[in-house]
Amino acid sequence: MHWTDRLHAAVLALADLVNRSDLDARLLADSGIKLDRALFPLLSRISAAGEISTVALANLIGRDHSTVSRQASKLEELGLVRRVPSSSDARMRHLVPSDAGKALIRKVGNVRRKMLERHFQAWPENDRATLVALLERMVGRN
Structure with a gap:
């Protein structure tokens, strides 16, 4: 198999892994957070x-704009996001995380960090660092 095919297969498998709704449900449950996993x-x-x-959010996650709009409204009702004037065009409204939303993300992040540390505990530190560096390079974050 050509390396590009292997890369494509690995990226698809990674996307499948990080987009699993059962993983989100587990992260939320382990964080003690009650939130619709959608x-x-x-x-x-x-x-x-x-x-x-x-x-932009709808395009990013590949969902219909009307669905995302309804879900964003629900997040706003829950106090997890706010709508604010766009920093680039005051006529537009953008979604930003509220303090409660940021706290929720931090709490889930702590649980995710522990899960990943367990998953990669057998990997040498330099392998973990190389994995992160190569992924960051691949997506243009270096």
Whole structure:
């Protein structure tokens, strides 16, 4: 198999792994958080972006704009996100995580960190560092 085919297969498998709703449900449960697991990926993306429009969020996660808009409204009702004027165009409204949303993401992040540490505990530190560095390089974050 050509290396590009192996890379593609590995990236697909990784995407499947990180997008598993049962993993989100486990993270939420282990964090002691009661949140519809369909809302968690949205909150995660909003938090990672810092500020994002509903249209951009829908495109990013591959869902219909109207669905994302309803789910974002639910996150807003729960006090996990706020709508604010866009920093680039005051006529537009963007989603930003609220303090409660940031706290939830931090809490889940602590649980995720422990899960990943257990998963990779047998890997030498330099292998873990290389994995992170190569993934960051691949997605242009270095």
